[in-house]
Amino acid sequence: MVSNTRRPALSWAAVAGTAHYEVWINISRTDYDFTASGNLLDLYTKVAEPTGTTYTPTWDITDRWTYKWYVVAVSGSGARTTSTIRQFSVYLPDIEQVADGVNVVNGARDLNKDGTIEPYEDWRLSVDTRVSDLLGRMTLEEKAYQMFYNVQQFPLSGWHFGPAQPADLNNVLLSTAATRLGIPPVSAGDTTAGYQTTYPLQSTLAAGKDYPLDYQLGNMQREEELEVGARGTLSPLAEVGTKVLYPRIQEGGGENADVAAAQLRALVAGLQGGPELNPGSVLATVKHWPGEGAGGEAGIVYDGVTIKYHMIPFKAAMEAGAVNIMPGYAGSSYLDPGGPGAGDSAKILTYLRQNLGYTGLITTDWLPSGAWVNAANAGSDVMGGADPGATGFTMAGFEQQVPLARINDAVSRILKLKFELGVFDHPYGDPVNGPYRFHQPSYVQLANQAARESDTVLKNDGVLPVKLNAGDNIVVAGPRATDGASCCIWSSYFHPDYGSLDMLDAIKKRAATAGVNVYQDTGPSPKLAIVNVGEPSYTHATSWPDTQPYLPADQLALIQNFKSQGIPVVVVLTLPRPIVTSDWNNLADAIVVTYRGGEEVGPATASLLFGDFTPHGHLPWQLPRSLDQVLKPGGGDNPADANEAWDLPYDLGATAAERADIRAKIDAGQTVPTTYGNPLYAYGAGLTSWATG
Structure with a gap:
C-alpha cells in the first residue's frame, strides 16, 4: 500500500507468551557496511520494542517505494518468533504550483490540462497503475521520443542534455509542461565527480578507501543537483582497472574489484539517497557495461573465467539499488565474438539481463545516429546523447524499424523511473536561490578530506614533513604546479571562481603560516624543491601517447636539475594512470602521488607536505618497474x-x-592476493607515518 501518512500505524497479531516485540524496518541509513555483499534494501534496523501489538513511528519516514518490515515476538525465556515480511510505500509529494500552465486539481497536477485528474496524474495511485495508464494514452511518436535526448530542442524528448545553467534548465523544464501530456524530462550529464563541488575521481577515492566518505560525496552531489532540478548523472563507473594503457583507468575504481564494489555501493546509495531510487534521488547511471577496464574502449578481452572479476562492481551497484546502466563503446570477444560495441549488441545486453538479473533501464553511450535503431532492437532503452535532429535521422524511420513491443518495453521502464523520481509531481528546482547553496563550506571540506585521505606518500627520505625555519626558501616548479585543471577531467572542474587554489598558490599560502618563502621555478638558496609533474587533464585519450607511460624528458630534466644542485627534491606526481617511475625514483627524496584529487587537492597536499596530518593513501594499482x-x-x-x-x-x-x-x-570466487608480479611499487603501497622509507 501507499501510506497517506509519514507515521504509518503498524499492527500485528498477538503471540501468546510474548514479553515484548521487536519492530524491524529497512529504513534508509548512512552507515551501511559498504564492503558487505547483499542488497541494501534488505538490511533492517530495529526501531522499537513495544509490549503491545501496534507501533507508530515517532519520526517522519521519508518518501520511498519499498519499505519492508517484520516483527519478532520475544518470550520471557528469550525465545524468538519472527513474522513474515510486510511492505508499504510512503509518498506524500510537495505538489509544485508554478506558472507553467499546469493547474492543481484535487491536490494533483493536471498535466494534460483537461480539468480532471487521470490515473497517471494521481500521485496517490501505485507507480505501476500510473505507468499503465499513461502508456495507454501516448501516441507512437510520444513514446519514441521518450527514448531520446535533446529536450532542449524537442520538448517531447524524455531526456535533457546536462549539465546546464540553472535558469536554462528551468526554462526547458517549463517548456515541457506545455506538451500534450506534460511528461517531464530528466536532466543528466557527465558530472562524474560532483555537480558544483568537485571531489576526486574514483581511482583517487580508491586510494583512500573511505567508503562512508564516498557515500557523503555522492550525497553532496545529490543535494547540489536537487537544488536546481537536475535529477541524473552519467556516473559512477563500475570498472576495474586492469589494463595499464587504458586512458579511462583514471575514472574507474582501481585494480581491486572488491574496493571498486564497495565504492560503487557507497556512491550509488549516496547519489540516490538510500537503497533504492526514490523522490529524493539523483539517478545514478552505472557504466561502462560490461567492464571496459579489461581492454579499453577498443575491445574487452576477458574470458569465461576473468569476466567474474570484472562483474563484481556491477553486481555491487545493483545491490545498492542502481536502475540505470550504460553500455560502453567496446565489444566483448567473449560475450559477442566479432559483434558490435555493447550498446547495440543483443548478446551483451542479454547477458546483463539474464545472467545478472538486471531489470532496470539501459542507456547507451553517445552512439552515432546510424546505430540507434540497432541499439534499440538490441535491448537499449534510451539512446544516450541522441539528438532527434541529427542529419539523416527521422523519428518516423525509427518507429518503423523498431517493433512496437520493444518501444513499449523501453518506455514502460522510462516512465516507471520518472514516477519513482517524483518528477511528475515536483519537476522543478529553485533556479534563483538554489545556486547560492552550491559549494557550501561543508561541501568543500568533504572534497578536502577526500583529497587528504587519497594523497599517497610512496617514498620519504626524511625531507617530509617540511620543517624549515622562518625565512627559509622553497622553490615550487613543474608544469602541474599552476595547472589547476589537472585535478580533474573534462566532466569535472577546477573552480577558481569559488576560490580553489592550484598547487603553487596552496603551497604559498601554507608556507606563509610558517614564515617560509616560496618561489616559482627558481629562487635564492632554496632548502627544498617541490617539483610538480605528471600528466595534464584528458579523458578518452591520454595527453601523452598511451604507449608512453612515463614522464617526458622535460619533466624528468626538472627533477635531475634540482638534484644535481644538491637541493632535496619532493616530487608531487599527478598520476591519472600507472606509469613507469624507475628512471627518477632514486632522484626523488620524497614522492607524493595526488592522482586526480579534485578541486581541493592543492590545499590538501600543501597541508600534507607541512605535516598537518599523517599520510593515509595507498596505491590503487601496481606501478610498473619497467x-x-x-x-x-x-x-x-x-x-x-x-x-x-x-x-x-x-x-x-x-x-x-x-x-x-x-x-x-578468480574462478573459485576467492579473494585475489595483491602480491603477485614484480612491480616497482606494489598495489596498496603507501606510507602511513612520517618515518623515512
Whole structure:
C-alpha cells in the first residue's frame, strides 16, 4: 500500500507468551557496511520494542517505494518468533504550483490540462497503475521520443542534455509542461565527480578507501543537483582497472574489484539517497557495461573465467539499488565474438539481463545516429546523447524499424523511473536561490578530506614533513604546479571562481603560516624543491601517447636539475594512470602521488607536505618497474603487443605460474592476493607515518 501518512500505524497479531516485540524496518541509513555483499534494501534496523501489538513511528519516514518490515515476538525465556515480511510505500509529494500552465486539481497536477485528474496524474495511485495508464494514452511518436535526448530542442524528448545553467534548465523544464501530456524530462550529464563541488575521481577515492566518505560525496552531489532540478548523472563507473594503457583507468575504481564494489555501493546509495531510487534521488547511471577496464574502449578481452572479476562492481551497484546502466563503446570477444560495441549488441545486453538479473533501464553511450535503431532492437532503452535532429535521422524511420513491443518495453521502464523520481509531481528546482547553496563550506571540506585521505606518500627520505625555519626558501616548479585543471577531467572542474587554489598558490599560502618563502621555478638558496609533474587533464585519450607511460624528458630534466644542485627534491606526481617511475625514483627524496584529487587537492597536499596530518593513501594499482612489464619492445596498444594480461589484476612482471594462480582464484570466487608480479611499487603501497622509507 501507499501510506497517506509519514507515521504509518503498524499492527500485528498477538503471540501468546510474548514479553515484548521487536519492530524491524529497512529504513534508509548512512552507515551501511559498504564492503558487505547483499542488497541494501534488505538490511533492517530495529526501531522499537513495544509490549503491545501496534507501533507508530515517532519520526517522519521519508518518501520511498519499498519499505519492508517484520516483527519478532520475544518470550520471557528469550525465545524468538519472527513474522513474515510486510511492505508499504510512503509518498506524500510537495505538489509544485508554478506558472507553467499546469493547474492543481484535487491536490494533483493536471498535466494534460483537461480539468480532471487521470490515473497517471494521481500521485496517490501505485507507480505501476500510473505507468499503465499513461502508456495507454501516448501516441507512437510520444513514446519514441521518450527514448531520446535533446529536450532542449524537442520538448517531447524524455531526456535533457546536462549539465546546464540553472535558469536554462528551468526554462526547458517549463517548456515541457506545455506538451500534450506534460511528461517531464530528466536532466543528466557527465558530472562524474560532483555537480558544483568537485571531489576526486574514483581511482583517487580508491586510494583512500573511505567508503562512508564516498557515500557523503555522492550525497553532496545529490543535494547540489536537487537544488536546481537536475535529477541524473552519467556516473559512477563500475570498472576495474586492469589494463595499464587504458586512458579511462583514471575514472574507474582501481585494480581491486572488491574496493571498486564497495565504492560503487557507497556512491550509488549516496547519489540516490538510500537503497533504492526514490523522490529524493539523483539517478545514478552505472557504466561502462560490461567492464571496459579489461581492454579499453577498443575491445574487452576477458574470458569465461576473468569476466567474474570484472562483474563484481556491477553486481555491487545493483545491490545498492542502481536502475540505470550504460553500455560502453567496446565489444566483448567473449560475450559477442566479432559483434558490435555493447550498446547495440543483443548478446551483451542479454547477458546483463539474464545472467545478472538486471531489470532496470539501459542507456547507451553517445552512439552515432546510424546505430540507434540497432541499439534499440538490441535491448537499449534510451539512446544516450541522441539528438532527434541529427542529419539523416527521422523519428518516423525509427518507429518503423523498431517493433512496437520493444518501444513499449523501453518506455514502460522510462516512465516507471520518472514516477519513482517524483518528477511528475515536483519537476522543478529553485533556479534563483538554489545556486547560492552550491559549494557550501561543508561541501568543500568533504572534497578536502577526500583529497587528504587519497594523497599517497610512496617514498620519504626524511625531507617530509617540511620543517624549515622562518625565512627559509622553497622553490615550487613543474608544469602541474599552476595547472589547476589537472585535478580533474573534462566532466569535472577546477573552480577558481569559488576560490580553489592550484598547487603553487596552496603551497604559498601554507608556507606563509610558517614564515617560509616560496618561489616559482627558481629562487635564492632554496632548502627544498617541490617539483610538480605528471600528466595534464584528458579523458578518452591520454595527453601523452598511451604507449608512453612515463614522464617526458622535460619533466624528468626538472627533477635531475634540482638534484644535481644538491637541493632535496619532493616530487608531487599527478598520476591519472600507472606509469613507469624507475628512471627518477632514486632522484626523488620524497614522492607524493595526488592522482586526480579534485578541486581541493592543492590545499590538501600543501597541508600534507607541512605535516598537518599523517599520510593515509595507498596505491590503487601496481606501478610498473619497467616499460617491458607493460609492452613488448616497440609495441603498440593491442593485445599482441602486451606483456601484461589486460584482464588480470596484479600481474605486472608476473610469471606464467602466478597468472595461472590468479585465474584459479578468480574462478573459485576467492579473494585475489595483491602480491603477485614484480612491480616497482606494489598495489596498496603507501606510507602511513612520517618515518623515512
